[in-house]
Amino acid sequence: MDRYTTATLRVNGQDLQVVFPTHHTLLEVLREECGLTGTKHGCELGECGTCTVLVDGEPVLSCLALTAEMEGRSIETVEGLQDGNELHPLQAAFADLGAAQCGYCTPGMLMTATALLAENDDPSADEIRTALAGNLCRCTGYHKIIEAVEWAAGVVRGDAGAGPAREVLFGSSVPGEGS
Amino acid sequence: MAVIRDMMPAFELFRPVSVDDALQLMARHGEAAWALAGGLDTFDWLKDRIKRPEAVIDLGAISEMRGITADRGGLTIGAMTTLTEVATSPEVVESFSLLSMAAFHVATPQIRNQGTIGGNVAQDTRCWYYRGGWPCYRAGGNICYAAAPKAMNREHCILGAKRCVAVNPSDTAPALIALDAQMVIRSAGGERVVAAEDFFMSPAVDITRMTVLEPDELLTEIRIPETWSRARFYFEKVRDRQSWDFSLVTVASAMRMSGGRVQDARIVVNGVAPRPVRVTEAESVLIGSPANESIGLAAGEAAIRRAKPLRHNDFKRPLMRNLIRRAIRGQEA
Numbered sequence: 001m002d003r004y005t006t007a008t009l010r011v012n013g014q015d016l017q018v019v020f021p022t023h024h025t026l027l028e029v030l031r032e033e034c035g036l037t038g039t040k041h042g043c044e045l046g047e048c049g050t051c052t053v054l055v056d057g058e059p060v061l062s063c064l065a066l067t068a069e070m071e072g073r074s075i076e077t078v079e080g081l082q083d084g085n086e087l088h089p090l091q092a093a094f095a096d097l098g099a100a101q102c103g104y105c106t107p108g109m110l111m112t113a114t115a116l117l118a119e120n121d122d123p124s125a126d127e128i129r130t131a132l133a134g135n136l137c138r139c140t141g142y143h144k145i146i147e148a149v150e151w152a153a154g155v156v157r158g159d160a161g162a163g164p165a166r167e168v169l170f171g172s173s174v175p176g177e178g179s
Numbered sequence: 180m181a182v183i184r185d186m187m188p189a190f191e192l193f194r195p196v197s198v199d200d201a202l203q204l205m206a207r208h209g210e211a212a213w214a215l216a217g218g219l220d221t222f223d224w225l226k227d228r229i230k231r232p233e234a235v236i237d238l239g240a241i242s243e244m245r246g247i248t249a250d251r252g253g254l255t256i257g258a259m260t261t262l263t264e265v266a267t268s269p270e271v272v273e274s275f276s277l278l279s280m281a282a283f284h285v286a287t288p289q290i291r292n293q294g295t296i297g298g299n300v301a302q303d304t305r306c307w308y309y310r311g312g313w314p315c316y317r318a319g320g321n322i323c324y325a326a327a328p329k330a331m332n333r334e335h336c337i338l339g340a341k342r343c344v345a346v347n348p349s350d351t352a353p354a355l356i357a358l359d360a361q362m363v364i365r366s367a368g369g370e371r372v373v374a375a376e377d378f379f380m381s382p383a384v385d386i387t388r389m390t391v392l393e394p395d396e397l398l399t400e401i402r403i404p405e406t407w408s409r410a411r412f413y414f415e416k417v418r419d420r421q422s423w424d425f426s427l428v429t430v431a432s433a434m435r436m437s438g439g440r441v442q443d444a445r446i447v448v449n450g451v452a453p454r455p456v457r458v459t460e461a462e463s464v465l466i467g468s469p470a471n472e473s474i475g476l477a478a479g480e481a482a483i484r485r486a487k488p489l490r491h492n493d494f495k496r497p498l499m500r501n502l503i504r505r506a507i508r509g510q511e512a
Contacts (some may be wrong), residue, residue, distance in 0.1 A: 003189065023189045023235075025222070044186060045223050046290055058263075058292045063464025064218045065293065068192055131421040143392070147230050 002052045011036065012080030014119035020067055027062035028076060033107050038078040038107050042136075049135035059134075061110045078107035081114065085122045089155035090114060090148070096169055099148035101139035108135045117127045121157045125150065185452035187225040190235045198243060198365060201236055205395045206367040208234040211507055215239070215257035216259060224303070229312040236372040244297075245400055247271065252405030257271065258297025258398045263288070263350070265296050275403055277412035277431055281354035282418045285434030288425045288432070297398045299351045300362075301390050305425055306455075316342045316386050326489060333491040334427065337483075339414045339452035341383040344489060350416060352379065352455040353431035357412075361402040375401075389454075407433040407445070411470075413506040417498060426450040428495055430502040432469060439463050446478070448505060451486075451499055453459055458482045460502060461503050475507035476500075485495065 005022045008015050011034060030036045030053070042050035042107040044063050051063040054076040083090040086106040090110050093099065100106040109132060116123055123131070129142075129151045137145060147164070154162020189211075195201040205212050213223050213232030216239075224230035238244060244259035247268045252371040254270055266282035285291055285299060304310075306325055315321030320351055325332045326344045335344040343466070352375070360375040373391060378398075380388045392398060418424035428450040435442045444462050449455040461478035468474045479500035486496045 019191065021185065022192050023187060025186055028186055044226055046219050046286070049287065049289060052289055059289050060293050061289045063186070064219070064222050066215075066237065068194065069237065097277065105189070129422075131288060134289045 006067055007065070007067070009034070009070055009075060010073065011075045011076075016174055018067075022068055024067055025063050025065045026053070026055075026065045026070055026075070026176055030062060031069040031076075036079050037078050040104055040107055042104070042108075047136070048105070048108075049112065050105050050108040052111045052135065054115055055112055057115060057118060059115045060133075076111070076114070078110055081110060084119070088114070089152040090117070093148040093152040093155070093163070094145070096126050097148045097151065097164070099141065099144040101137070102143045105137045105139075113152070116149070117153055118155055121153055123149070123153060143166060180226060187222065188228060188231060190225075193234060193236045194240045195236065195238075196240050196242070197334040198241060198397065201238060201241060201397060202365060202367045202395070202476065204236045205233070205397065208236075208263055209261040210394060212236055212394070213335050216301075218263070218426040219286075219294045220298060222337075223310070227310075227312065229310075233273045238397070240494045245284065247461050250402065254409055256296055256401045256403070258311075259295045259399055259474075260297075262291040262294045262296060263349070266291060274408040277357060277407075277433060278351065278354045278403070278412055281351045281416075284414070285350045287509060296351055296401060300349050300355065301392060301398055302349060303389055304345035305348045305480055306343075307331075309345060317345060317382070319387060328490075330489075331491065332489040333494075334425070334450075335452060335489055335492055336490055337486040337488045337495045339381065339450050339454070339456060340487070341384050341386070342452070343382040343453060345453060346450050347379060347389065347452070347454050347468065350429060351424060353429055353449040354414060354449045355403075356455055356457055357431045357433045357445040358403050358407050358452060359445070361404070362398055363400045363402060363411055364392065365399045366393065366397070368385075376457055380479075381396075382453050390421075407435075410435050411509075413501055413509065415505060417502065428502055430506045432503075432506040434468065436509075440467055441470050446503060447484075448482070448499055448503070451495055459502065460484065461507075464489070465507060470507050470509070472504070472508045475504035478507055479503040 006019050020029045020033050040050040042048035052059045053062045128146050151163040182400045211233040213235050214234050215237045244257045246257050248255050261281045262285050308324035309317050325335050356376040362373045362378045364371050416426045416429040422470045434444045444465050446458045446461045448485045460481040464478040464481050483496045483500050
């Protein structure tokens with residue numbers, strides 16, 4: 001039996017040569033062979049969505065995809081979102097709005113939302129809910145997650161007034177200091 | 180103690196690039212072979228170590244099994260076409276929106292991106308006793324745990340049970356039956372075409388299989404005839420959670436009207452029986468009548484007359500009746 005496979009995977013724009021057990025999922029190879037542990041093991045059954053990565057731009061469950069199918073396809077993980085030291089607008093919005101509570105679902109949420117914004121940079125709250133229907137948040141902080149995606153969409157569009165007021169994020173200013 | 184490092188046990192992986200190669204592999208490996216489509220059903224079984232195939236034949240590289248083509252007013256859909264492609268295809272949306280709605284109601288966006296229409300119709304049941312590896316009738320044993328006196332059977336059958344009370348979980352299956360689809364099945368020995376209505380297996384015939392597919396056969400494409408193109412369609416799937424879930428009861432219907440009366444109709448329900456069922460009792464009430472509230476109610480009542488609920492699923496009887504009523508009268512009426 002041919003137990004190992006050698007393949008070149010295109011991950012976050014880089015070609016990585018990997019040798020992996022043929023029956024391993026994309027999630028296992030991303031975490032173990034590629035060292036990209038941002039993508040999480042969750043239910044392993046397709047119920048939670050925390051293992052979501054983008055394959056050729058589409059959100060897929062990396063726990064239910066064989067790595068052997070991935071040669072020649074473009075894979076994007078949460079590690080590829082930030083540009084140098086600059087967070088992706090979605091990451092910044094999630095951080096500033098507290099849209100991550102325990103944080104375990106966040107990588108999957110970010111990747112699914114990335115695909116949504118690539119297709120539609122002005123989604124309604126319902127469109128965001130539909131797009132994120134496959135990503136469970138066990139802390140049930142959905143409201144902030146949806147707000148964060150709306151805010152990030154505004155930033156991506158270049159809408160200067162996007163997002164909540166400063167007071168909502170950081171509290172109101174001290175009386176007497178002016179605003 | 181053994182340390183389990185792998186998410187699933189090793190298997191030999193084959194990635195044929197043509198249907199002929201896949202069929203030869205299926206014939207060569209016989210019972211040890213497992214045809215892999217999108218993987219959503221497959222990897223669940225493999226990770227739980229309940230099914231342990233030696234040879235996994237991945238159909239993902241066979242381009243001739245993908246895509247949607249127009250065919251004499253109808254459509255031919257490759258079995259490996261993803262559910263997202265089916266749900267969003269302009270041809271499907273325009274002429275057979277029933278199937279588009281059904282595909283859109285499958286699980287989550289991720290699963291629709293990976294899952295295929297062939298896998299959706301050929302998937303195994305979700306009865307948790309069976310999925311949990313219990314040695315029930317369907318698994319070759321001699322008991323149905325879901326019909327036992329204290330069983331949890333809220334999601335199970337109210338119709339057509341024969342020893343096994345598990346239901347078919349497919350959302351696209353009832354739509355395909357309502358559209359009179361034809362399932363094209365190939366083996367190394369040749370091709371056969373089966374009506375969608377006859378594609379699903381009754382436990383009275385073979386309790387261990389969900390479809391008529393033999394171990395050496397593949398569903399390669401689904402043909403939708405022109406018959407119901409742009410007919411009056413209705414699809415509704417009732418589930419516990421609106422974000423995504425398996426169906427409790429689903430109705431898919433197609434109707435042709437003539438002079439204010441129903442000329443012909445297909446009403447198909449899933450989630451109530453071991454296989455998706457065409458409700459001919461409701462259709463016969465309907466044909467020749469106006470599609471209104473009272474006919475809808477009469478058809479719904481006729482459809483549930485033979486229902487035999489289990490301990491926890493009596494709610495499916497009025498649910499099925501009301502879904503049929505809504506399918507007939509339309510949503511706004």
